[in-house]
Amino acid sequence: MNPQCARCGKIVYPTEKVNCLDKYWHKGCFHCEVCKMTLNMNNYKGYDKTPYCNSHYPKQSFTTVADTPENLRLKQQSELQSQVKYKKDFEESKGRGFSIVTDTPELQRLRKTQEQISNVRYHEDFEKTRGKGFTSVVDDPNFERVRRNTQVSSDAAYKGVHPHVVEMDRRPGIIVGRTYRAIYDYAAQDHDEVSFRDGDIIMNVQSIDQGWMYGTVQRTGKSGMLPANYIETLN
Secondary structure (H helix, E strand, O other), rough: OOOOOOOOOOOOOOOEEEOOOOEEEOOOOOOOOOOOOEEOOOOOOEOOEEOOOOOOOOOOOOOOOOOOOHHHHHHHHHHHHHHHHHHHHHHHOOOOOOOOOOHHHEEEEEHHHHHHHHHHHHHHHHHOOOOOOOOOOOOOOHHHHHHHHHHHHHHHHHHHHOHHHHEEEEOOOEOEEEEEOOOOOOOOOOOOOOOOOOOOOEEEEEEEEEEEEEEEEEEOEEEEEEEEEHHEEEE
């Protein structure tokens, strides 16, 4: 007996079956839960038995440092150090000597720990102003994509060139992007994306990161980001 598709609930026949995340899917139904980009066994990421693309894979929110007795003690030590430094600077400004607490290894450890706590709270407050939980940026693919795009834009602004032209193929005397053809319909999911139809010609295409490109739809003249597995190269 043929199983039902986990996405649409219809029967899945062997020729169109994808068996993944302990479920069965039509090939067309096996797409990112957020942007609807069609996925395969090589580029999907599973979360709670649901497929996502690399860019929209859910991130775990960062847990802030609790005000434990130990952290409160460190905070008090840091405040004492600040008061000592203030008094030292004040006395030196009056031309007198001032006896300060020796910078022992214990105080150095307390100072470093307090700096780490301050950094955590700074990032937490920054993310709260954006209405989100704090996510560590070290392993965040979105942050890496933004960082690369920011660098490209900075280089472009310095050279006086449109940022999406900087990474195009260079040939003697001209700058040319690659040309692709759409193999599926796609509806833009965000303001920086572009919609197109199956068979549309996409010009001046440049790769942004794994799974996403930037190009101009010849039929509409509109430019924006588009999923890489929805198009195929012509040149």
